[in-house]
Amino acid sequence: MMAILAACDPTIPVNAGLNPILTIALGLLVCAAFGALNGTLITRLRLPPFIVTLGTLNIAFAITQIYSKSQTISALPEALEYFGRTFRVGQTAVTYGTVLMLIMYLIAWFVLRDTAPGRHVYALGNNAEATRLMGIDTARMLLIVYTLGGLVYGIAGLLLVARTGVGDPQAGQTDNLDSITAVVLGGTSLFGGRGNILGTLLGALIVGVFRNGLTLMGVASVYQILITGILVILAVATDQLSRRKG
């Protein structure tokens, strides 16, 4: 989902020649709308989340291809590249995107750990029926979570564009598997209700360093995909086995 919308993001603005700030907002809005669509299909029609997201993934991918005519777009307006710019802390170059990411992690950490809505998200993942019986509007909550998810994919897309400097409709196609690996490595259960955001950050760092390391070692990207595939199965298997024990 994230990957495809990532590419979706820059194509709209450049072709339309709109004000760049407006176009970023529009791109994020499209992503959030896709998230809301997921959430609506899952909560109203009670469709299985996996199928719904797989379906919208393909729809978004196809729309991106059609819209961009499968062309990579370069010469992006400056505003789109802002988060790819760096400043120096000592010897290290830090992108503004990293700062944005850390701020988002901080917000997510606080909300999930310390506020009622955040705790209700965990409760929902633990026992949806019990959560509903306690008077929490679980359908509305799921819709909000999916919509926010869409928004976050959009921001991820924006960051990807800022970092690479091009709007590539093929971009990030393997990122969805990477993100699942990162989240599961970080201790989040795919069966719901367990995990925390700091673990996810760690998991993402592990996957990122791992990927980067393989690239530096000169491992071809197909083999990287192969290894990540194995890694995700291992991570989920560990999750599954530890659940069974519990």
Place this chain on the structure above:
Amino acid sequence: MTEPRPTPVLEARGLVKRYGHVTALDGADFQLLAGEILAVIGDNGAGKSTLIKALAGAIIPDAGEILLDGKPVRFHSPLDARRQGIETVYQDLAVAPAMSIAENLFLGREPKRTGLLGWLGALDKKRMLAEAMRHMQSLKIGIRSMKQAVETLSGGQRQGVAVARSAAFARHVVIMDEPTAALGVKEGNMVLELIRRVRDRGLPVILISHNMPHVFEIADRIHIARLGKRAAVVNPKHISMSDTVAVMTGAKRPEELPALAFA
């Protein structure tokens, strides 16, 4: 029985509920008195669950009225009933296993902190832990840490969390829907003891159960549902289990019981 009775805490008069051609409730009456454990029993299809759902706000009856402390009320959702002080404990251990005891007790009713963090929505976790401890201790549920995840508890202790949650927030009535059905013998007995403690603290309890020994052990009165109506309300001290079951299944008519059996 002509003595004037005090106003029932919860009362239903002539409840009717139809599902298509099926009449689940056919003019059912119901009375819960202060400080009692009232067991509600009935064969499958007797309208027992529908009656309880109506009292808990989970369904809206087609006709009839519900009175709380003598005043007519209308519940449009379980949340409505909870706001009026009627709490329900469900049979299938309605808790979030990976979350702590304190979080489960306050799920959906979390206290917020004061000041800036409270304005941002931060929860008052200290208060949650302290109050959770107080609630659990008042029911004599011996658990050391309220930070413990519910999944580390036994089935009986988990149900204890659910009972404590209801007792903590109920102002009028606690409804227990088959609270021992998912539990073993020993754990079931532990929950029965909890139900007694809830009553002894002054909250009347409606207990729905299929377990006759449990019902006879703990109930002050037994409401027998049959064919969508109230067949009889009996006194477990003056009626045998087999006569009760006979009335419940229709093998005996209530008129055949001795006058003393009624409550």
